[in-house]
Amino acid sequence: xxxxxxxxxxxxxxxxxxxxxxxxxxxxxxxxxxxxxxxxxxxxxxxxxxxxxxxxxxxxxxxxxxxxxxxxxxxxxxxxxxxxxxxxxxxxxxxxxxxxxxxxxxxxxxxxxxxxxxxxxxxxxxxxxxxxxxxxxxxxxxxxxxxxxxxxxxxxxxxxxxxxxxxxxxxxxxxxxxxxxxxxxxxxxxxxxxxxxxxxxxxxxxxxxxxxxxxxxxxxxxxxxxxxxxxxxxxxxxxxxxxxxxxxxxxxxxxxxxxxxxxxxxxxxxxxxxxxxxx
Amino acid sequence: xxxxxxxxxxxxxxxxxxxxxxxxxxxxxxxxxxxxxxxxxxxxxxxxxxxxxxxxxxxxxxxxxxxxxxxxxxxxxxxxxxxxxxxxxxxxxxxxxxxxxxxxxxxxxxxxxxxxxxxxxxxxxxxxxxxxxxxxxxxxxxxxxxxxxxxxxxxxxxxxxxxxxxxxxxxxxxxxxxxxxxxxxxxxxxxxxxxxxxxxxxxxxxxxxxxxxxxxxxxxxxxxxxxxxxxxxxxxxxxxxxxxxxxxxxxxxxxxxxxxxxxxxxxxxxxxxxxxxxxxxxxxxxxxxxxxxxxxxxxxxxxxxxxxxxxxxxxxxxxxxxxxxxxxxxxxxxxxxxxxxxxxxxxxxxxxxxxxxxxxxxxxxxxxxxxxxxxxxxxxxxxxxxxxxxxxxxxxxxxxxxxxxxxxxxxxxxxxxxxxxxx
Numbered sequence: 015x016x017x018x019x020x021x022x023x024x025x026x027x028x029x030x031x032x033x034x035x036x037x038x039x040x041x042x043x044x045x046x047x048x049x050x051x052x053x054x055x056x057x058x059x060x061x062x063x064x065x066x067x068x069x070x071x072x073x074x075x076x077x078x079x080x081x082x083x084x085x086x087x088x089x090x091x092x093x094x095x096x097x098x099x100x101x102x103x104x105x106x107x108x109x110x111x112x113x114x115x116x117x118x119x120x121x122x123x124x125x126x127x128x129x130x131x132x133x134x135x136x137x138x139x140x141x142x143x144x145x146x147x148x149x150x151x152x153x154x155x156x157x158x159x160x161x162x163x164x165x166x167x168x169x170x171x172x173x174x175x176x177x178x179x180x181x182x183x184x185x186x187x188x189x190x191x192x193x194x195x196x197x198x199x200x201x202x203x204x205x206x207x208x209x210x211x212x213x214x215x216x217x218x219x220x221x222x223x224x225x226x227x228x229x230x231x232x233x234x235x236x237x238x239x240x241x242x243x244x245x246x247x248x249x250x251x252x253x254x255x256x257x258x259x260x261x262x263x264x265x266x267x268x269x270x271x272x273x274x275x276x277x278x279x280x281x282x283x284x285x286x287x288x289x290x291x292x293x
Numbered sequence: 294x295x296x297x298x299x300x301x302x303x304x305x306x307x308x309x310x311x312x313x314x315x316x317x318x319x320x321x322x323x324x325x326x327x328x329x330x331x332x333x334x335x336x337x338x339x340x341x342x343x344x345x346x347x348x349x350x351x352x353x354x355x356x357x358x359x360x361x362x363x364x365x366x367x368x369x370x371x372x373x374x375x376x377x378x379x380x381x382x383x384x385x386x387x388x389x390x391x392x393x394x395x396x397x398x399x400x401x402x403x404x405x406x407x408x409x410x411x412x413x414x415x416x417x418x419x420x421x422x423x424x425x426x427x428x429x430x431x432x433x434x435x436x437x438x439x440x441x442x443x444x445x446x447x448x449x450x451x452x453x454x455x456x457x458x459x460x461x462x463x464x465x466x467x468x469x470x471x472x473x474x475x476x477x478x479x480x481x482x483x484x485x486x487x488x489x490x491x492x493x494x495x496x497x498x499x500x501x502x503x504x505x506x507x508x509x510x511x512x513x514x515x516x517x518x519x520x521x522x523x524x525x526x527x528x529x530x531x532x533x534x535x536x537x538x539x540x541x542x543x544x545x546x547x548x549x550x551x552x553x554x555x556x557x558x559x560x561x562x563x564x565x566x567x568x569x570x571x572x573x574x575x576x577x578x579x580x581x582x583x584x585x586x587x588x589x590x591x592x593x594x595x596x597x598x599x600x601x602x603x604x605x606x607x608x609x610x611x612x613x614x615x616x617x618x619x620x621x622x623x624x625x626x627x628x629x630x631x632x633x634x635x636x637x638x639x640x641x642x643x644x645x646x647x648x649x650x651x652x653x654x655x656x657x658x659x660x661x662x663x664x665x666x667x668x669x670x671x672x673x674x675x676x677x678x679x680x681x682x683x684x685x686x687x688x689x690x691x692x693x694x695x696x697x698x699x700x701x702x703x704x705x706x707x708x709x710x711x712x713x714x715x716x
Binding site for chain 2: 022038040047202288290
């Protein structure tokens with residue numbers, strides 16, 4: 015059976031070709047493999063980098079926010095507290111920054127051959143899971159270390175069952191924001207510089223170095239607007255038994271995630287049709 | 294009667310010249326703020342009052358294709374010819390879905406694969422095997438399909454021994470062979486080929502032409518874009534001639550090729566780009582130069598031919614290559630020259646440069662020639678090319694006419710002769 019299709023002018027916002035994406039699933043997996051192999055072969059430190067980065071960050075946080083600023087950590091050992099925040103955050107930040115360069119860094123290949131462009135950011139989000147798994151393992155090692163030392167850690171096994179959903183939401187958020195930015199960078203090149211800086215600032219707007227329980231009531235509305243807040247707090251609650259979330263906040267953050275992902279896909283699909291003429 | 298594989302109806306593609314956007318948020322905000330206060334936009338071009346009056350001016354728009362309609366039957370091998378800028382590449386980009394048309398509609402029956410540039414998505418760190426699978430998937434093959442074709446691809450590319458070596462260790466010949474091998478074994482219903490034959494050695498080019506003929510014979514449709522008229526004549530039954538974005542002739546190959554060659558009579562001794570195309574490196578200006586470096590408007594068979602090539606390097610790389618090629622009027626390459634011949638490498642710093650190439654004296658015959666300059670990058674392919682230098686040298690004192698009855702051949706070379714008496 016020969017497939018037949020029509021090439022039309024780029025009009026319409028909802029011409030998404032999501033079925034195409036499924037036909038190209040092998041390509042997505044091969045991109046993931048390529049990212050992994052390239053990472054593994056090119057740098058001396060390679061995957062080790064995934065361990066060093068959160069370790070150093072945690073060390074800096076422990077010294078600055080724990081020792082110097084003395085920001086409370088809900089009664090948890092500061093190292094564990096920061097690592098529990100950084101593990102989901104690093105995955106989110108990685109997804110966002112890496113997918114935000116999709117169009118610019120792939121202009122060469124996009125200019126030569128057609129495949130659903132979404133395959134590229136999707137594969138980036140999937141290959142980011144490797145780094146997430148390594149950091150999760152590191153976090154679990156620290157948990158075991160503290161447990162052996164006698165610290166009481168109240169794990170919520172029921173909530174850990176929801177971990178895959180939490181990861182999925184983080185990925186969707188990172189992907190959604192990333193492809194929105196990458197669509198806008200085809201028009202505004204200077205946005206690319208803003209991304210790494212913005213993500214840095216965003217981290218401080220998320221309860222990573224402080225617990226959500228310490229947010230002043232006057233500022234609570236702001237933390238509701240940040241869809242990453244309940245993700246980080248839920249993650250911490252699941253593994254360490256401390257965190258402040260309410261169902262409304264979770265529901266709101268889920269709705270926002272879906273909205274961002276959907277608008278990202280619509281914008282991305284719109285830009286992919288015409289971007290070769292403007293790049 | 295065979296089915297229609299491609300049915301293009303009234304395709305048009307418009308590009309906007311100049312700045313599409315300011316490309317900076319700060320500038321856009323500045324313009325917006327100025328408009329908000331009722332002031333003139335500080336970023337608008339100087340002729341803006343007129344422009345505002347007329348709406349958009351015609352001059353900032355450019356139709357790369359206009360009202361292009363054609364049909365390709367299943368199994369037809371069709372050539373597409375035309376000067377650079379005639380719209381060939383735009384047409385192929387639309388067909389391969391890299392960009393979309395501004396107007397019109399194309400119905401395609403079957404899978405299209407394009408060989409716009411081979412080796413797309415090859416990653417130097419991956420092995421030959423991994424790259425075959427990745428490249429196959431990019432071109433639209435499933436893993437299963439690649440697996441079925443794998444041995445054939447490797448045998449075609451003659452890289453059996455190195456298939457598990459990262460392709461960064463491949464010679465450029467091996468690299469191109471492997472890349473073409475993947476593309477050639479795609480088995481699409483419609484194959485689009487553009488200038489791939491510019492790379493690879495003669496023997497490999499022969500193999501590629503053979504492969505494309507096979508594809509045509511198997512009843513699949515091929516669209517072949519080339520400046521190589523003998524290849525077009527040999528492979529295609531029908532051809533389209535594009536001129537200024539329109540189809541000026543559509544018919545039997547011989548007639549179209551003749552018409553194309555007839556339009557190529559006028560000399561053009563310089564070529565210049567009005568707008569930078571961007572990219573890692575590109576060509577800016579090429580002209581036939583006098584000994585003092587100024588442009589010349591005449592080429593003679595005697596004397597030397599000096600060529601001035603201005604190019605811009607944005608991202609320096611040891612893999613960048615600059616070639617100057619001399620072609621005959623039908624597009625056969627006579628020879629190709631690179632700075633390495635004179636022990637000169639390309640600069641390794643960003644900037645714009647001017648190369649002066651001096652061809653040997655008394656080389657040219659009084660026949661039409663074409664000079665093409667290409668910037669390409671190993672592992673990537675052609676970055677930029679020019680095709681505007683065409684001329685018919687004026688006959689002056691040269692090797693070509695210093696013998697009674699003249700000479701034949703494509704070029705004239707002065708060889709060493711020795712004649713001794715044996716008696």
